[in-house]
Amino acid sequence: MPGKPRILPERAKVAVLISGSGTNMAALLYASRAADCPYEIVLVGSNNPGAAGLTLAAAEGIGTFALPHQGMARIDHDMAMDAAIRASGAQYVALAGYMRILTAEFVTGWDGRMLNIHPSLLPKYTGLHTHERALAAGDSCGGCTVHLVTAALDDGPVLGQTPVVILPGDTADSLAARVLIAEHQLYARCLSDLVAQGSSPDFLIQQVRELALALPETDEVLSHAMPCFGIVKGKKFAYVSNDHHGDGKVALLVKISGADEQAQLIELDEARYYRPPYFGDGWIGIRLDLGDTDWDAVATSLNRSWHSIAPKKLTGLFSAADQF
Structure with a gap:
């Protein structure tokens, strides 16, 4: 054949x-x-x-x-x-x-x-x-x-x-x-x-890796065949999807506030944002392979997602450090 x-x-x-x-x-x-x-x-x-x-x-x-x-x-x-x-x-x-x-x-x-x-x-x-x-x-x-x-x-x-x-x-x-x-x-x-x-999965994943691992108490594991970032021995705040289930996308999956924000982001730029299958309304997929990724915006999304799951003792220390 x-x-x-x-x-x-x-x-x-x-x-x-x-x-x-x-x-x-x-x-x-x-x-x-x-x-x-x-x-x-x-x-x-x-x-x-x-x-x-x-x-x-x-x-x-x-x-x-x-x-x-x-x-x-x-x-x-x-x-x-x-x-x-x-x-x-x-x-x-x-x-x-x-x-x-x-x-x-x-x-x-x-x-x-x-x-x-x-x-x-x-x-x-x-x-x-x-x-x-x-x-x-x-x-x-x-x-x-x-x-x-x-x-x-x-x-x-x-x-x-x-x-x-x-x-x-x-x-x-x-x-x-x-x-x-x-x-x-x-x-x-x-x-x-x-x-x-700009569309190389290895390059894009490495950029996310460097940003994610710069956040406090963060580690990387492989979950559902995807690089996954979370608090050490704790909850996960980001995944990188690389042609997952054959969707042809290289994307960052991060936590958001819920269905309303998800819908707003998709309406804002439906080529870049999407609802990731199996993750629900509390997550958003952000395409990284479109050739014009704003890495400052990616860093902000990772930071926000990290804050949403990190223990208060960590977020407090992180917020205090930002003041200096």
């Missing part, structure tokens, strides 16, 4: 921001055409309506958005770009030659889900003229770096780097041309790794 057809996970939706020719955007786009690529480009946005990359994206059937920044307050422009990105359904943002310094408000809204490529081996040579600076310093290599975006310029955790050797007689232009080849290969690989991590 033939086996079951392979069901591929839904691909993560990515918006790319550019200001010019968009060669890195094109590299990401064409990499996404591979059958096993875990992402798709849903929007190419720019602060420059004349950017050549917009023409290419439109010709390839990708939605585009352009808004000139001249005459706009930086925060207003950022929020308009943010609104267009969210309207596209994007879960991640890739900066690809976007020549605007982003506001902290914009960056915070995409914390952990926005990445950038920079033409140097960071932390060397943040900012502009990276190739000239590498040559002037007598470096043996230039290169490129993909990193998560933070409010600090060209900062944030490094996701990948590729060194590019500097040859005798190199100019900034000749070095830049070879670094660009490396950028085109590195960026798609790092983006793929990042979005795949």
Whole structure:
């Protein structure tokens, strides 16, 4: 008998921001055409309506958005770009030659889900003229770096780097041309790794584990084939469901106040929240595999669930500690 057809996970939706020719955007786009690529480009946005990359994206059937920044307050422009990105359904943002310094408000809204490529081996040579600076310093290599975006310029955790050797007689232009080849290969690989991590059961379970075990007097056991967290030798306050009974979900199950809160959460976001079978009205399932998990909110849910079952002597000590 033939086996079951392979069901591929839904691909993560990515918006790319550019200001010019968009060669890195094109590299990401064409990499996404591979059958096993875990992402798709849903929007190419720019602060420059004349950017050549917009023409290419439109010709390839990708939605585009352009808004000139001249005459706009930086925060207003950022929020308009943010609104267009969210309207596209994007879960991640890739900066690809976007020549605007982003506001902290914009960056915070995409914390952990926005990445950038920079033409140097960071932390060397943040900012502009990276190739000239590498040559002037007598470096043996230039290169490129993909990193998560933070409010600090060209900062944030490094996701990948590729060194590019500097040859005798190199100019900034000749070095830049070879670094660009490396950028085109590195960026798609790092983006793929990042979005795949966001739906990896091992990664998601580990994030919950670290948050849950940071709560006082907590341990982990296996219950009903699920990682389960509770007070040591006491009640349980959280489970992680990984395709439990073949439902295809990676989700956190936590205690809530009851049926009314359960219904309110499901109505608020029925894609994320659900009534977990066999657990009753006092629990809620929270999908972790949608690619946009708010881990601060997860920590709050775990904390609240822990408080609901922890002995008063523990909750009292915990509350006292929070005051310091």
